[in-house]
Amino acid sequence: MNKQRRVIALGFFDGVHLGHGALLRTVARRAAELDALPCAFTFDQSPAAALTGRAVPLLTGVDDRTRLMQELYGIREVVVAPFEVMRQMDWQDFVGQYLQKELGAVHVVAGHDFHFGYRGEGDPQRLADKCARLGMGCDVIPKVELDGVTISSTHIRTLVEAGELEQAARFLGHPHMLSGTVVHGNEIGRTLGSPTANLPVPQGVIAPGFGVYATRVVLPDGARPAVTNVGVRPTVSSAGRAVIVEPWILDYRGDLYGRDIRVEFHARLRPERKFPSLQALRDAIGENAAQTRAYFAAKEGL
Numbered sequence: 001m002n003k004q005r006r007v008i009a010l011g012f013f014d015g016v017h018l019g020h021g022a023l024l025r026t027v028a029r030r031a032a033e034l035d036a037l038p039c040a041f042t043f044d045q046s047p048a049a050a051l052t053g054r055a056v057p058l059l060t061g062v063d064d065r066t067r068l069m070q071e072l073y074g075i076r077e078v079v080v081a082p083f084e085v086m087r088q089m090d091w092q093d094f095v096g097q098y099l100q101k102e103l104g105a106v107h108v109v110a111g112h113d114f115h116f117g118y119r120g121e122g123d124p125q126r127l128a129d130k131c132a133r134l135g136m137g138c139d140v141i142p143k144v145e146l147d148g149v150t151i152s153s154t155h156i157r158t159l160v161e162a163g164e165l166e167q168a169a170r171f172l173g174h175p176h177m178l179s180g181t182v183v184h185g186n187e188i189g190r191t192l193g194s195p196t197a198n199l200p201v202p203q204g205v206i207a208p209g210f211g212v213y214a215t216r217v218v219l220p221d222g223a224r225p226a227v228t229n230v231g232v233r234p235t236v237s238s239a240g241r242a243v244i245v246e247p248w249i250l251d252y253r254g255d256l257y258g259r260d261i262r263v264e265f266h267a268r269l270r271p272e273r274k275f276p277s278l279q280a281l282r283d284a285i286g287e288n289a290a291q292t293r294a295y296f297a298a299k300e301g302l
Contacts, residue, residue, distance in 0.1 A: 091117025
C-alpha cells in the first residue's frame with residue numbers, strides 16, 4: 001500500500017454532509033495538484049459511542065458512507081480502520097508511522113475539531129505541526145455553517161428523527177438514505193393492490209420519524225419514485241413489531257426479495273396512523289402516490 005501516494009481526508013464522516021464535503025473537495029483538489037490518489041480515512045464504529053459507552057445511532061453505515069464519498073466527491077479509496085486499535089495509538093505514531101509510512105500520505109485534510117490518538121491527544125494544531133516536520137502537506141478546514149447553524153451529524157440526526165427530510169437534505173447536500181436487503185413480509189400490500197418491499201432498518205442506523213414519505217428507490221436499472229412507509233404498520237400488524245421501511249415502488253412489478261436496494265428520502269407526506277379499514281388504507285396509499293408523482297414532477301420541472 002505504501003507505494004501509492006495518497007491525499008487523505010481524516011474523520012468519521014457520518015452522513016457525509018456538506019461540512020464533510022468541504023474536506024473531501026479539498027482532498028480531490030490537492031490530489032489533482034500532487035498527482036496522488038484522493039482517499040478518506042474513517043472508523044469502523046462511532047468514536048462517540050466507543051468513548052462514552054452510549055449508543056449513538058448513525059445516519060449511514062460504512063457502505064453508504066463509502067458510496068457517498070465516491071459518488072459525490074470523487075474519493076477513490078476509503079480506508080476503514082478499527083477504532084479500538086486507533087484509540088490506543090500515540091498521536092505522533094498515527095501521523096508518522098501510520099499515515100505517512102503505511103498509507104503513503106503526502107497530504108492530509110482534517111476538520112477544525114478532529115482529535116485522534118491515545119486519549120484524543122492529537123488535535124488539528126498538533127497535526128499541522130507534525131506534518132510540517134515530516135514534509136507532509138496539511139489543510140485544516142474551519143466549521144461550515146448554513147443559515148447560521150454549524151453543519152454537524154448531530155444536528156442532522158435530530159432532523160431525520162423528526163421526519164424533517166427536506167431540511168436534512170439541505171444540510172447533507174443529498175437526500176438521506178437507507179440501504180439493505182429486501183426481506184419477506186406478510187404480503188398485506190398485495191391484498192391492497194400495492195405490493196411493497198420490506199427493508200429492515202440496519203442495526204445501529206436511525207430511521208426517519210414514523211410516517212409516509214415521497215422517496216426514490218435506487219435499483220440496478222435506475223431510480224424509481226416510491227411511496228415509503230416507515231414504522232410498525234398499525235393498520236395491518238399487531239403491536240410490538242420491528243420498525244420496517246416499506247417502499248411501494250410506483251409502476252414496478254418486479255420481484256425484489258433478496259435484492260439490495262437504496263431508499264432516498266425526499267419529503268414527508270403524512271404521519272403513520274392506524275386506519276379504520278383496509279379500504280381506507282388503500283385510499284390513503286393512492287392519495288400518497290398522487291402526491292409523490294406531483295412532488296417529483298415539480299422537482300424535475302425546476
